[in-house]
Amino acid sequence: MHPASHVTTTPDRPALIMAGTGETTTYLELEHRSNQGAHLFRSLGLKVGDVVAILMENGPRFLEVAWAAQRAGLYFTCIPTKLTAPEVEYILNDCGAQALIVSPDIESADELGARMDRLSLFMSAEARDPFHSYEGERAHFPVTPISDQAAGSDMLYTSGTSGRPKGVKLPISGSAFDSEIRMEVVCRELFGFEPGCIYLCPAPLYHSAPLRFSMTVQRLGGTVVLMEKFDPEAVLTLIEKYGVTCAQFVPTHFIRMLRLPDAVRKRFDPSLLKSVIHASAPCPVPVKEAMIAWWGPVIHEFYSGTEPVGMCHITSQEWLTHKGSVGRAVVGILHICDDEGEPLPARTEGSVYFEGGTWVAYHNDEAKTAEVHNQHGWSTLGDVGWMDEEGYLYLTDRKSFMIISGGVNIYPQEVENLLIGHPKIADVAVVGAPHEEMGEQVVAVVQPMPGFTPGPELGQEIIEFSRAHLSHVKVPRRVDFMDELPRHATGKLYKRLIRDAYWGKAEAKIV
Structure with a gap:
C-alpha cells in the first residue's frame, strides 16, 4: 500500500493535519505535491539510490518531501534540527547528499548555505539566498508521476560511543514504489492499526519511530495529526478533537501527562484510543502502571532501534x-x-x-x-x-553508557572530546544521572587542572563553554568535580564507577 493507492477512493481525506494551525493536506494534494517533488529531484540529476537530506521542523512540507524522495527511489536522510552547522555538515558529507531541504527557522541554515554550496539548496516557505524556494521550484513540474518510480528508503543516523553518527543504509531493492514494507505488517498485526486510522504524532519527524509510524499510517490511508511541539494538555485535547485512535510516545511524555491537574485529566475520555505505543527509553514501572490504569490496556511497548x-x-x-x-x-x-x-x-x-x-x-x-x-x-x-x-x-x-534524556539519545564521548580541550580541565567523564521528568540528565564530572578551584563558578564556565560548541541537548545540565577520575594504569577510565554513584549502585568521591 502507498498514499497513491488512496487517491482514487478517498482523495479528500486528510493525510495530514497540523495540530497547531489546523492546516490540512488531503491525499490528492499529497499525491500531486510528491509527484512534483519527484520530478524536481529528477531535474537535478538525482537517480535511484541517490540521497536528499531533510533538515526541517515538524510541518506540512516534511512528509511531502519524504514521499517525493521515496517514490523517486531515493534515500532521504532526516537530520535533527538542533545540531550545529558542523554536526549537520558531517552527516551531509558522510551520506553523500546531493540536495538539502531546510525550514526557514533552522538556526544553522544560513551557515550551512555558505558552507555547503556544492548541494542543491532549498528552503520551504519564503526562501532566502542561497536557498531556492522548494514550493516555488516544485510548482514548475507536472502533478503526474515520474516515468521511473521505484521504492526509496530513509537513511537515518544513530550515534555510538565515539560520538560520531553512523548511517543506517538499507539496500534499495529496485522494487515497485508501492511495495509492502515490514512496518506495515508490524503496525497492522502487532499494534492493531487499521485502514483509515487517526494517528497522533507528538515527536519530531527526524526521529526514526515518528517518521516511520507517520509514513506507515499514510500507507494505510489514515490521518496523521502532527504536533509542532509536545504539550501534555494539548495531547488530550487533540485526541478528542480529531478522534485519535492511535499514538506513539516516549516515557517522558507519559510523565508530563500524568502530572497534569486532576481536573484536566478527568475531563479527558481515553476510550477513543485503540493503540498507544511507547519505546525509545526505559519506562519506570510506576509510570506505566499509572498509564494503563488511566488509558486502559491499550499500551504497547517495543524494543528495537534505527538499526x-x-x-x-x-x-x-x-x-x-x-x-x-x-x-x-x-x-x-x-x-x-x-x-x-x-x-x-x-x-x-x-x-x-x-x-x-x-x-x-x-x-x-x-x-x-x-x-x-x-x-x-x-x-x-x-x-x-x-x-x-x-x-x-x-x-x-543502556548501550555503552549512552544517555537517554526525554527520549533523545546523547553520547558522552562527543561531549568529553570537547571538554577535555578546555584549559582548566585535566580529565573529564560525562555520564547520565537520574532525572525525575527527563529520565536522565547530562552530568560532566571534572578533574580540574592544578591551580583551579572546583566550584559553582568553574562549573558555570564549563556549561557556557559547552553551549558555544554543542547543540543544546548535549550541554551538561550539571558539573561535579573529583580530585582524580578513576583510571586504570593503562589509562582506561572506569566510567561505570562514576555513573553508578549517581544511580545508588556504588560510592565515589564526587563533590
Missing part, C-alpha cells in the same frame, strides 16, 4: 504479568550472550543479541559494524539484559 537487528513487543496484558519487561522477540531470535558471544541460560545477565534480523553494515564504518556482530553473525544494539524462561526480555543497562 533493524530485531524487535521485541509486549502488550499491556502481558506487561501486567511481566512488569519491567520489553517483551518477546517478534523479529529475529533473541539471545543473551556472555563477553565471548556465547549464549547464556535464562535469568543470567549479558549482552542482548538478535539472530536473523535484517541488517547491513554501517555506512562508511567497518569497525563499528564489526563491533556489533559476534562470531555467530548475531547483531546487538549494545544493551545489557536478561531473559526469563518464557522468552521475555528485561533490560538492565
Whole structure:
C-alpha cells in the first residue's frame, strides 16, 4: 500500500493535519505535491539510490518531501534540527547528499548555505539566498508521476560511543514504489492499526519511530495529526478533537501527562484510543502502571532501534504479568550472550543479541559494524539484559553508557572530546544521572587542572563553554568535580564507577 493507492477512493481525506494551525493536506494534494517533488529531484540529476537530506521542523512540507524522495527511489536522510552547522555538515558529507531541504527557522541554515554550496539548496516557505524556494521550484513540474518510480528508503543516523553518527543504509531493492514494507505488517498485526486510522504524532519527524509510524499510517490511508511541539494538555485535547485512535510516545511524555491537574485529566475520555505505543527509553514501572490504569490496556511497548537487528513487543496484558519487561522477540531470535558471544541460560545477565534480523553494515564504518556482530553473525544494539524462561526480555543497562534524556539519545564521548580541550580541565567523564521528568540528565564530572578551584563558578564556565560548541541537548545540565577520575594504569577510565554513584549502585568521591 502507498498514499497513491488512496487517491482514487478517498482523495479528500486528510493525510495530514497540523495540530497547531489546523492546516490540512488531503491525499490528492499529497499525491500531486510528491509527484512534483519527484520530478524536481529528477531535474537535478538525482537517480535511484541517490540521497536528499531533510533538515526541517515538524510541518506540512516534511512528509511531502519524504514521499517525493521515496517514490523517486531515493534515500532521504532526516537530520535533527538542533545540531550545529558542523554536526549537520558531517552527516551531509558522510551520506553523500546531493540536495538539502531546510525550514526557514533552522538556526544553522544560513551557515550551512555558505558552507555547503556544492548541494542543491532549498528552503520551504519564503526562501532566502542561497536557498531556492522548494514550493516555488516544485510548482514548475507536472502533478503526474515520474516515468521511473521505484521504492526509496530513509537513511537515518544513530550515534555510538565515539560520538560520531553512523548511517543506517538499507539496500534499495529496485522494487515497485508501492511495495509492502515490514512496518506495515508490524503496525497492522502487532499494534492493531487499521485502514483509515487517526494517528497522533507528538515527536519530531527526524526521529526514526515518528517518521516511520507517520509514513506507515499514510500507507494505510489514515490521518496523521502532527504536533509542532509536545504539550501534555494539548495531547488530550487533540485526541478528542480529531478522534485519535492511535499514538506513539516516549516515557517522558507519559510523565508530563500524568502530572497534569486532576481536573484536566478527568475531563479527558481515553476510550477513543485503540493503540498507544511507547519505546525509545526505559519506562519506570510506576509510570506505566499509572498509564494503563488511566488509558486502559491499550499500551504497547517495543524494543528495537534505527538499526533493524530485531524487535521485541509486549502488550499491556502481558506487561501486567511481566512488569519491567520489553517483551518477546517478534523479529529475529533473541539471545543473551556472555563477553565471548556465547549464549547464556535464562535469568543470567549479558549482552542482548538478535539472530536473523535484517541488517547491513554501517555506512562508511567497518569497525563499528564489526563491533556489533559476534562470531555467530548475531547483531546487538549494545544493551545489557536478561531473559526469563518464557522468552521475555528485561533490560538492565543502556548501550555503552549512552544517555537517554526525554527520549533523545546523547553520547558522552562527543561531549568529553570537547571538554577535555578546555584549559582548566585535566580529565573529564560525562555520564547520565537520574532525572525525575527527563529520565536522565547530562552530568560532566571534572578533574580540574592544578591551580583551579572546583566550584559553582568553574562549573558555570564549563556549561557556557559547552553551549558555544554543542547543540543544546548535549550541554551538561550539571558539573561535579573529583580530585582524580578513576583510571586504570593503562589509562582506561572506569566510567561505570562514576555513573553508578549517581544511580545508588556504588560510592565515589564526587563533590
